[in-house]
Amino acid sequence: MDSSGILSGRVLLVGPPDYDNSVGEVLDEHSWECIQAHSMGEALWRLRNETGIDVVVIRPGPRLGMYTELCRHLKLGHSRSFVSVLVVLEPDSGHLRAEVFEAGADDCIQMPAPRNEILLRLLNAVRIKRATDSLEDATAVITALANAIEGKDAYTCGHVERVAMYSAQIGRQVGVEGDAMTALKTGAMVHDIGKVVVPDQVLNKPGRLTDEEMDVIRRHPAAGYDILRPLRTFKDVLPVVRWHHERPNGTGYPDGLKGDDLPLLPRIVAVADCFDALSTDRPYRPALALSECWDILSRSARVGDLDPDLTDRLFEIVGHERELAVV
Known part of the structure; x- marks a missing residue:
């Protein structure tokens, strides 16, 4: 002043x-x-x-x-x-x-x-x-919280950064840019923020989860949405946080969205999230080989669990990166 x-x-x-x-x-x-x-x-x-x-x-x-x-x-x-x-x-x-x-x-x-x-x-x-400074400050705080929540799970270190990276790469392939790209990358960074409601013993359980434990896990998208909804600066991120476990065939959660009712950005994050979950160590199994990841993701795309075009884009991106690594 x-x-x-x-x-x-x-x-x-x-x-x-x-x-x-x-x-x-x-x-x-x-x-x-x-x-x-x-x-x-x-x-x-x-x-x-x-x-x-x-x-x-x-x-x-x-x-x-x-x-x-x-x-x-x-x-x-x-x-x-x-x-x-x-x-x-x-x-x-x-x-x-x-x-x-x-x-x-x-x-x-x-x-x-x-x-x-x-x-x-x-x-x-x-x-x-x-x-803009206020938005950046709010984003930094929420991202720090998301990273802290990720730290609850020893098996997912770096998960949100990788999901954000894959999501941005897929997004660029399909023409996402400007504010939409910002929402995509931020949404990918905070997509699991709702896991604050999930007890550590469920997140880190080494064996198969019970039906009751799966119900607890399935609360995290809606919980993340409720955490971020009061923050106006995260308005464009909310669809990613709430719907990254929705599926094009309608079998996802929490809202059972189907087909064109499921927006592009959460579709992208869903593909990136699934790939990273398969290709890294989890409490219940070691990381899968890349060929196994492709087989599982391809089957998921064929039955409508994942967007087929976006899945193909991810294959192209990761395949190209592997070629560069060999050269």
């Missing part, structure tokens, strides 16, 4: 030193901290070495191409953490708005603009940054 109680932030102002300084004047007026960078290289250096930058304001002047490239670098993660990007356009550059947004800018403002509008755009950029 500044002295007037208005939200404020730390801004990296990028652009030629002789360019219109309306944004800088607004920053000074409201006592925002401002760092200057006069080139793309200097901006990237500061973003890698400075902490606490909330907003990057790009004033490209006539060299728009160079600074749209800077936008792309920022959105590819070439900074210590997420930053909001606000691009300032010259008076006759309104036709370039689409190019700016395509490059990854969060907002743009065309000059000349009233000072109050400049301030509002800056405030909005800071809010985007803070909201």
